[in-house]
Amino acid sequence: MTLAEENYLKAIYHLEQQFPKGVSTNALAEEMKTKASSATDMVKKLAEKNMLTHIPYQGATLSDAGRDYAVNVIRRHRLWEVFLVEKLNFTWDEVHEVAEHLEHIQSDKLIDELDAFLGHPTNDPHGDPIPDKAGNFKHIEKIVLAKAEVGATYKCVGVDDSSSKFLKYLDSNKIALGTVITINHKEPFDNSIKISLENSEIVVSQSVAKNLYIKKV
Amino acid sequence: MTLAEENYLKAIYHLEQQFPKGVSTNALAEEMKTKASSATDMVKKLAEKNMLTHIPYQGATLSDAGRDYAVNVIRRHRLWEVFLVEKLNFTWDEVHEVAEHLEHIQSDKLIDELDAFLGHPTNDPHGDPIPDKAGNFKHIEKIVLAKAEVGATYKCVGVDDSSSKFLKYLDSNKIALGTVITINHKEPFDNSIKISLENSEIVVSQSVAKNLYIKKV
DNA sequence: TATAATTTTTAGATTTGTCTAAATTTTAAT
DNA sequence: ATTAAAATTTAGACAAATCTAAAAATTATA
The missing domain is CATH 2.30.30.90 (Ferrous iron transport protein A (FeoA))
Structure with missing residues (x-):
């Protein structure tokens, strides 16, 4: 999975909360701040890799593999955010951009050890839940x-x-x-x-x- | 500076210790595990960006800007190595690969805070000196x-x-x-x-x- | 000092992710 | 039910970083 692919998966995952029946090309392009044609290309590529199903002109829906992958990227992102705030004195408005980069580093040991180092936090600095290693996380009734x-x-x-x-x-x-x-x-x-x-x-x-x-x- | 450019700068910096008169295309290609033609292309690009001077058929020499940049990448790499060993229970043989990725994340605050969090370490887990923020580091007489x-x-x-x-x-x-x-x-x-x-x-x-x-x- | 061997560069192709512009499909409106 | 509008896809192009193969320059050898 490349960096761009990971970012698209994450975007589709977020948009699925809002559009459970399928994420439209335009919505995805807007979320990714790119053009619809680029979104189409990437959706096709992710469909090839069985990360999602795509019905032309209808929209994209993550497969189980794609959803798991996206949740894992989100886990990495949110753990790094906690690290930045709790250990490196970042404020909650500064963490997002740096975490966007850190989240793409692929190393299970890195993330597992980071999780332990931080004391297995359950929420990031913005209150969002952090998925555990298996991808499970609790929705707070908010x-x-x-x-x-x-x-x-x-x-x-x-x-x-x-x-x-x-x-x-x-x-x-x-x-x-x-x-x-x-x-x-x-x-x-x-x-x-x-x-x-x-x-x-x-x-x-x-x-x-x-x-x-x-x-x- | 792209990821590839940073890696080339680092490689040229290392090779300059061995070949102070200029780094040859072949040596650089070997260090980067790529082909000579690719090294030539990148050297040209870095020369355009004033990171080095390149005399065709003679070799490449880092400019002050290029050397500063390379030293900064090395600083980032070595600080992350210390973090991995001291905070995340990595062994000294496990850190290099992950640090290769972490080193490319661009954020002065991130690195300055990491440096402070680690207590301004002077050497990485392999004994190599860590440049300070200004790019200065001590050579031990070894x-x-x-x-x-x-x-x-x-x-x-x-x-x-x-x-x-x-x-x-x-x-x-x-x-x-x-x-x-x-x-x-x-x-x-x-x-x-x-x-x-x-x-x-x-x-x-x-x-x-x-x-x-x-x-x- | 010619010639051979090596090194380096150039030329042209490939992949990834993007773009614009045009074509196609779907949806909305009359 | 047509037509108009909007959304989506396709086609072709581009930049980055790489490759192979060929050309050019340098170095070594006889």
Whole structure:
């Protein structure tokens, strides 16, 4: 599996959550920031390698082998993210790019030892679960802040958008994973939400509310 | 700089120690396990990028920029080797291959933080010096075991050949970096050397003696 | 110093992953 | 049910890094 192939597998895996019936060429091209013709070429190649099935004009669906492979790449990525934050003083908005490179290094011993060195972490710095060696991982029952009930109390458990901009916004508002918040008011006009933190009360926009995952405490 | 370019720079840097007047195309091709025509192509490309000067039919010499770049790749490689041995339980014969990949990841913060995390090590697991951030490193005054004096006592400080086979040979004979040895006898017939270790006396062949670096204690 | 042997370079082809532009298929709209 | 729009695929081209085979330059030899 080449670097490009691994990146496509990962992209298809992510898109399958959103489009379980098959990932379209256009969606894949957009995710990979490339052109539809390139996506078609790669999908064909991955189909040849039995990593996915492709019905022309219909879409692509990962095979078991392809899904396993993608999950393994995700495992590598998330373990490196934990390493960067916990051992090398990276902040959660800095890790993604470097982990994109580290994730492609192929060595089972490397990843198994890294996993042990980190104490078998179950979640990466953005709250996403880390698959174990067999590819299994737990879904936490999380909801998006936008769907929170007024008056209830929640804990922040993850982000949908892990762009540097969004993460820095959260930092500057003292919102981190584990932060406990209470929903004070939902404004119907613009879908903004007023929340209480430990020492502050802030209003977050709809776009923030749609990208922050929370869980009832 | 692409991955291939970095590998060529490193190879030319190593060969310059042996051929200070210029690295020949054939020597470079052999080091890179490729063909002379490929080496020519890459040398031309690196000359375009001002990483080296190339006189056709004469050889290649790194520019200051090229040498700095090569030293930086070597720094990355050796720091990762230390990480693998000290933190992830790799043995000194297992690290090279994985470090070959890790060394190409481009992130100053990554390497600076890794360096600090490891406590600014000065030597890699094979005894080779690790350049600091500015590219400076100390040469230890070491000699090859083959040149040792009979009766004298030395400390093992490095290896010339870091192949798994050679390192495993040293392991099985309880020779590690830091091991103190005494030279008992040099056999003129086959240039083998009889040495004493802490709890044993062994005879090493000429090829071993030429690949183990030692230093007077 | 010619000539042979070796080394190096050039020329042209190949693979991977990408692109643009054109052709084809599917979906949507009238 | 046609036609228009959108999505997808195909065809052909390109850059990077490699290869083989042939040409050119250098070095060694007789």
